[in-house]
Amino acid sequence: MKLLDDLQQQLEQLDAQQLLRRRRIVATPCAPQMTVDGHALLSFCSNDYLGLAAHPVLAEALAEGARRHGAGSGASHLINGHTSAHHLAEERFAQWLAPHIPQAGALLFSTGYMANMGLLTALGGPGVDLFSEELNHASLIDGARLSRSRVQVFAHKRSDALADLLAQSEAAVKIVVTDSVFSMDGDLAPLPQLLQLCERHGAWLVVDDAHGFGVLGERGHGVLSHFGLHSPHLIYVGTLGKACGLSGAFVAAHETVIDWLVQRARQYVYTTASSPALAHALQASLDLVEGAEGQARRAQLQSLGVQLQREMQAMLALPARRSSGWRMMPSDTAIHPLLIGSNEEVLRLSAGLQQQGLWVPAIRPPTVPQGTGRLRITLSAAHSAQQVSQLCDALAVVDAGQEKREA
Ligand SMILES: Cc1ncc(COP(=O)(O)O)c(C=O)c1O
Incomplete structure (x- = not known):
């Protein structure tokens, strides 16, 4: 029982260091x-x-979604799990992001963690240089690691540090990755400067707007709207378990990027599609977010x-x-x-x-x-x-x- 003894000892150590986490019910x-x-x-x-x-409107939409589409999707998106409810939600996300990303498409994931992992592992790889903000969320850090790209971390909000790294990079594909709103700090990434640098160096900018989607920008459309950004180099991640009140996430990017994710994002391909009832309820959530109630x-x-x-x-x-x-x-x-x-x-x-x-x-x-x-x-x-x-x-x-x- 060596494993159990080792685990027990480590748990006790965490407890002694005040680092043991406990769940509350x-x-x-x-x-x-x-x-x-x-x-x-x-x-x-x-x-x-x-x-x-x-919100009672979301609870009702979830129930209606289950009555209309069933409770479970039954399989992954590439088998038979991709329902009209999932597809409509993706079309709506693509519409929201269209003013910011030319030829935008969108892909729905079951969680933000999976979206970030799927995105970075599908785009990264040997020969790709990935530049990661120091305070990025764990899902971006894990995705970067698993992608087998060369990962370089730049200091928090230091576009000058990023500029130096980009200038030194000779990789054919360069990807800069950042949270928009830093989840433990509450501050905003200097996205206009980061995007300018990306355009100058032919790099892509991945923006994880988990804490901005629904909250920032015109009608809650997120941080790209907040800063008025527009570029074919933008790749956007929005999550749906925070301001939208449900769960899930989506990636919006040029439709070729989205087509590639459908082929290669393992966290999309090899998992059961989220409940179609949830995808249906997303429409009600987005209506609330962008309507008068969301504004208030x-x-x-x-x-x-x-x-x-x-x-x-x-x-x-x-x-x-x-x-x-x-x-x-x-x-x-x-x-x-x-x-x-x-x-x-x-x-x-x-x-x-x-x-x-x-x-x-x-x-x-x-x-x-x-x-x-x-x-x-x-x-x-x-x-x-x-x-x-x-x-x-x-x-x-x-x-x-x-x-x-x-x-
Ligand atoms: C910045 C950021 N990205 C991604 C995620 C993961 O999203 P999800 O909770 O949908 O897995 C979180 C979640 O807490 C987050 O704070």
């Missing part, structure tokens, strides 16, 4: 108020940025973000807190990290908040670099202004409690 739909492990908590951790995950929800999200930043900055500026070392990371997105530092302290804060009925996850290495443990506060349009103030007040109380113990 949620008994209610995704919403700010949740029942978690039997306790009522106000949650600031979901990626349900527009508050659509439990994005405005609410924006206003809550401004409020949170303002109230947190005021709290951190109080004399008692100035030396805490905490830093609110500036953000115009739905992700507002509070940088704390040590794993122990961030865990203690998260636990203290929980005692007051709030759920804010402690993010630790390896998800973020050593010494940058943080509370990742995510906002949803379903939060109220009063709930945001409740969070700021609760943090002040936890901090005060901690100081009392230390005194």
